Amino acid sequence: MDQVEDARGLAHQLLADSIPRRWSHSQGVGHKAESVAALVGGDGPALVAASWLHDVGYSPDLVVTGMHQLDGARYLRDVARVDDLICRLVAHHSCAFIEARNRGLGDRLADEFAPVEGMLSDAITYADMTTTPDGVPVEVEQRLAEILDRYGPDHLVARSISEAGPLIIGSVQRIKAALAED
Numbered sequence: 001m002d003q004v005e006d007a008r009g010l011a012h013q014l015l016a017d018s019i020p021r022r023w024s025h026s027q028g029v030g031h032k033a034e035s036v037a038a039l040v041g042g043d044g045p046a047l048v049a050a051s052w053l054h055d056v057g058y059s060p061d062l063v064v065t066g067m068h069q070l071d072g073a074r075y076l077r078d079v080a081r082v083d084d085l086i087c088r089l090v091a092h093h094s095c096a097f098i099e100a101r102n103r104g105l106g107d108r109l110a111d112e113f114a115p116v117e118g119m120l121s122d123a124i125t126y127a128d129m130t131t132t133p134d135g136v137p138v139e140v141e142q143r144l145a146e147i148l149d150r151y152g153p154d155h156l157v158a159r160s161i162s163e164a165g166p167l168i169i170g171s172v173q174r175i176k177a178a179l180a181e182d
């Protein structure tokens, strides 16, 4: 089996029964990543695999710190033993460094998982942040507004996503521009 098939199977196993809405979202993010994979050349399979897996840290059995990016990446590194680049993409998707800092986990996240730069980082953030919780394509501004609404303005996740908003929008704009040139 290849990297993407393995990732899809593992995400299904961890999410489909326990948190089916996250599974719906993950399917949408996986498919969205496939649509932009050509932009990252040989890293395409790692991008798509990480997109299927990016939210496994919400799976109840995996929660340790409560920060899903870190919990998911640690599980993928230590238990599932997936490739390092996939773990790093999961750890840092959608500007996780901001939420990590706000949780007092910023150094830990950066020490354990080297950040991913450039188009690859933009692409996973694009895939996540232009897909609704139900897995349907959506504009990034609506996606950000929905997160704020769902968590409430005082929640740490909502505050972090507000702070990350301009960076997330920048990632989405760079991917859209690259797609338009393609």
Ligand SMILES: [Fe+2]
Pocket (backbone or CB within 6 Å): 025, 029, 054, 055, 128
């Ligand atoms: Fe997500």
